[in-house]
Amino acid sequence: xxxxAQGLPPxxxxxxxxxxxxQSESNNPWRIAETKSFQDTAESCGWNLIVTDAGGSAAKQxxxxxxxxxxxxxxLFLPPREESPLIPAVMRAQAAGIPTFLVDRSVDxxxxxxxxxxxAFLGSDFVDQGRRAAEYMIENFEGEQGLIIQLEGTTGSSPxxxxxxxxxxxxxxxxxxxxxxxxxxxFARDEGRxxxxxxxxxxxxxxxxxxxxxxxxxxxxxxxEAAGRxxxxxxxxxxxxxxxxxxxxxxxxxxxxxxxxxxxxxxLACETMKRYxxxxxxEPWVKVEDRIFTAENAAEHIGEAY
Ligand code: GYE
Numbered sequence: 428x429x430x431x432a433q434g435l436p437p438x439x440x441x442x443x444x445x446x447x448x449x450q451s452e453s454n455n456p457w458r459i460a461e462t463k464s465f466q467d468t469a470e471s472c473g474w475n476l477i478v479t480d481a482g483g484s485a486a487k488q489x490x491x492x493x494x495x496x497x498x499x500x501x502x503l504f505l506p507p508r509e510e511s512p513l514i515p516a517v518m519r520a521q522a523a524g525i526p527t528f529l530v531d532r533s534v535d536x537x538x539x540x541x542x543x544x545x546x547a548f549l550g551s552d553f554v555d556q557g558r559r560a561a562e563y564m565i566e567n568f569e570g571e572q573g574l575i576i577q578l579e580g581t582t583g584s585s586p587x588x589x590x591x592x593x594x595x596x597x598x599x600x601x602x603x604x605x606x607x608x609x610x611x612x613x614f615a616r617d618e619g620r621x622x623x624x625x626x627x628x629x630x631x632x633x634x635x636x637x638x639x640x641x642x643x644x645x646x647x648x649x650x651x652e653a654a655g656r657x658x659x660x661x662x663x664x665x666x667x668x669x670x671x672x673x674x675x676x677x678x679x680x681x682x683x684x685x686x687x688x689x690x691x692x693x694x695l696a697c698e699t700m701k702r703y704x705x706x707x708x709x710e711p712w713v714k715v716e717d718r719i720f721t722a723e724n725a726a727e728h729i730g731e732a733y
Contacts, residue, residue, distance in 0.1 A: 503525050514538050
């Protein structure tokens with residue numbers, strides 16, 4: 428079929444599949460919601476679902492994929508924690524005849540490509556998310572000079588790389604905004620709080636925080652408040668994801684915006700897998716469209732948040 432002509436492993440059409448979902452970590456609501464979305468989809472999609480949790484270690488995630496290959500899964504869904512270390516595991520799945528779909532994070536495209544080494548990447552446009560957070564800030568920040576601390580996601584992960592470049596490009600050459608410092612908080616609330624505590628001492632003049640995800644944004648808000656600052660009044664927080672806590676922070680006036688990045692991949696994963704099994708050529712990037720949550724609509728959406 429089409430798949431074989433492309434060099435990708437074919438996938439039979441059948442009633443049930445043994446499916447692996449190799450989660451990267453479960454220390455935040457986003458990843459928990461994603462895992463749940465796969466679990467909730469399993470029955471209706473005919474999946475006998477194997478879920479692993481790498482606990483924040485790319486090496487463990489590689490080992491998890493290898494053990495799924497040894498167990499003879501039919502299909503692999505993988506959110507590679509970082510862009511490079513998971514590539515050998517993706518290649519081994521391919522060699523074992525297992526079609527792989529990257530979900531929510533991608534790999535280094537110079538080394539592994541959709542349509543060749545894996546079927547497709549299912550996920551958001553992270554560059555655009557960073558750009559939209561910046562554009563909202565540029566339009567709405569009323570101070571004279573925006574002095575920014577950027578909290579980056581996991582070093583070497585595709586969303587951290589791309590959310591940084593989208594934001595940085597949008598403010599490049601704009602004299603009103605200046606990045607005081609940019610540092611990783613590993614997409615985690617605790618780390619975001621700790622990093623913010625440190626950076627706040629080094630840069631007390633900060634009046635903007637741009638966080639690559641909501642967990643770090645919430646950690647930053649906690650650090651700011653502990654230091655007597657007033658998020659939403661003397662420092663403005665811009666973020667990405669759309670978690671329940673972030674929507675609540677927006678409602679409470681402590682956060683300006685969160686650009687959506689949906690974790691609900693189960694139904695899209697099912698649909699894409701079935702299209703592939705039917706012999707369709709899958710587009711290399713199955714793009715997820717994201718909304719934007721602000722004071723205008725946060726209350727309306729908090730009920731569906733996670
Ligand atoms: O924004 C973050 C999570 O890869 C898109 O990972 C995902 C990101 C998400 O830890 O909260």
